[in-house]
Amino acid sequence: MNELLENPVFEPMRPKRHLHLVQTSFGDREIYDSIAHCNRCGRCMQVCPSYRLTGLETHSPRGRNQIARFILEGKFKITEPSVCQSLASCTLCGRCTQHCAGKIPTAEHVLEMQRSVGKKRLPVLLQFLFELRPQHPVLFKSLVRLALFFRPAQIWKIMYFLPGFSWLKQIDQLLPAKIFSLDKMLKQEKKLPDNDSFQVIYIPSLEAEFLQPDIAVSSLRLLQKQNRCSIWTNTPCGLFEYVYGDLRQSRRVLRRLIQRYNHVCTSPVPLVTDSLDVYHFLKKAPQLFAGKNRLAAQAEQFAQQVHFITEFFPAHLTPLKSNLLPVQLDYGALFSRESQPMMAVSEQIKTLLQQNFVQCVYTDFDTPSFGYSFTKGNQNESIQFELVKTIARNRAKTILVFSGLNALELNKTLRKFYPAARAVHVVHIADETL
Ligand code: SF4
Numbered sequence: 524m525n526e527l528l529e530n531p532v533f534e535p536m537r538p539k540r541h542l543h544l545v546q547t548s549f550g551d552r553e554i555y556d557s558i559a560h561c562n563r564c565g566r567c568m569q570v571c572p573s574y575r576l577t578g579l580e581t582h583s584p585r586g587r588n589q590i591a592r593f594i595l596e597g598k599f600k601i602t603e604p605s606v607c608q609s610l611a612s613c614t615l616c617g618r619c620t621q622h623c624a625g626k627i628p629t630a631e632h633v634l635e636m637q638r639s640v641g642k643k644r645l646p647v648l649l650q651f652l653f654e655l656r657p658q659h660p661v662l663f664k665s666l667v668r669l670a671l672f673f674r675p676a677q678i679w680k681i682m683y684f685l686p687g688f689s690w691l692k693q694i695d696q697l698l699p700a701k702i703f704s705l706d707k708m709l710k711q712e713k714k715l716p717d718n719d720s721f722q723v724i725y726i727p728s729l730e731a732e733f734l735q736p737d738i739a740v741s742s743l744r745l746l747q748k749q750n751r752c753s754i755w756t757n758t759p760c761g762l763f764e765y766v767y768g769d770l771r772q773s774r775r776v777l778r779r780l781i782q783r784y785n786h787v788c789t790s791p792v793p794l795v796t797d798s799l800d801v802y803h804f805l806k807k808a809p810q811l812f813a814g815k816n817r818l819a820a821q822a823e824q825f826a827q828q829v830h831f832i833t834e835f836f837p838a839h840l841t842p843l844k845s846n847l848l849p850v851q852l853d854y855g856a857l858f859s860r861e862s863q864p865m866m867a868v869s870e871q872i873k874t875l876l877q878q879n880f881v882q883c884v885y886t887d888f889d890t891p892s893f894g895y896s897f898t899k900g901n902q903n904e905s906i907q908f909e910l911v912k913t914i915a916r917n918r919a920k921t922i923l924v925f926s927g928l929n930a931l932e933l934n935k936t937l938r939k940f941y942p943a944a945r946a947v948h949v950v951h952i953a954d955e956t957l
């Protein structure tokens with residue numbers, strides 16, 4: 524009891540639904556300790572997209588940390604509508620952490636509170652589909668293929684109007700008109716992945732595998748230039764469950780991935796992803812298993828082998844065609860604006876393009892991704908609109924993004940408000956497929 528008073532937790536009776544410790548730049552902390560380190564200085568406010576749009580303290584990182592603290596101290600109820608609004612409006616971008624002297628991981632605090640609320644935030648059927656994937660990946664793949672096959676048919680459009688299916692329209696607007704199958708595209712490649720003897724493993728993100736296979740093909744080509752590469756398709760990693768579902772399930776899925784990796788690789792082999800969201804999550808593997816000695820050690824070793832595709836870029840990139848210039852980066856990604864690979868590639872592109880590289884400032888908006896448009900549609904549109912205003916002001920023609928989902932989200936807004944620019948995944952700059 525005393526220990527709980529010293530270190531309150533969100534659900535004392537259900538501790539497994541929550542993180543045991545939060546990883547911070549200053550070491551691992553208990554959740555209350557991590558929240559209590561916020562000294563309310565407000566330095567993070569000016570970079571928080573939801574605060575800048577609404578001006579509400581409850582929609583700021585400082586406000587969210589105070590709400591979390593009051594809940595743990597029993598002064599606030601987590602079910603209050605204003606608390607739910609505050610949580611739902613966070614894009615989990617992690618920009619506040621970057622700008623905080625104490626590197627307070629506010630996005631992690633928000634997720635911990637979401638886990639207590641326990642609400643499913645995506646449309647029910649979409650949530651169901653993603654929850655199905657870890658247990659039945661083949662069924663998931665078949666259902667996605669079936670949906671894509673029927674997409675051009677009129678029945679798809681009729682379904683927009685059925686209760687619970689309106690999100691289909693949103694998906695339709697996001698997706699390109701024609702989507703090729705990754706399996707077919709890989710067969711057309713002269714160098715197929717080598718699943719027996721390999722030096723690097725590539726896990727395509729969900730969007731690269733099912734919606735934009737050109738990202739997966741470019742990533743594979745890039746990796747095969749230097750290494751023998753194996754591809755692990757239809758491999759869930761636990762990120763969806765971490766953000767939208769049950770933490771216990773996220774741990775199960777990630778544990779399975781780590782076990783598969785350990786089973787297949789007797790010595791360290793780089794594991795590469797094309798999505799910065801996935802990269803940041805996999806790097807958090809030790810956080811999920813903190814307190815479980817053997818698993819924590821395995822997760823630590825596993826996380827060290829996780830890489831983002833840009834880390835395999837050649838030292839010298841080919842200059843871009845003039846009709847693609849100037850170039851701007853969109854830093855939208857879960858958990859961080861200035862992650863190591865993002866900053867490294869940003870420097871590389873800056874050196875390559877020089878005056879044709881548009882430097883973003885910290886108050887510029889980024890694309891909120893990873894399903895934010897399905898959970899907070901109005902706010903998502905406003906943030907995207909602010910971003911497009913910056914793109915238009917910079918007269919940028921190409922916006923490089925760090926996940927396929929960001930490319931889809933941003934291109935939808937660009938088509939509507941600024942069709943002169945186009946968002947493309949950063950991997951295409953190295954594969955010269957721009
Ligand atoms: S999160 Fe950091 S920057 Fe923001 S108010 Fe707290 S201490 Fe200050």
Ligand code: SF4
Nearest residue numbers: 571613614616617619
């Ligand atoms: S993660 Fe992003 S949206 Fe959430 S509080 Fe921090 S800056 Fe604001």
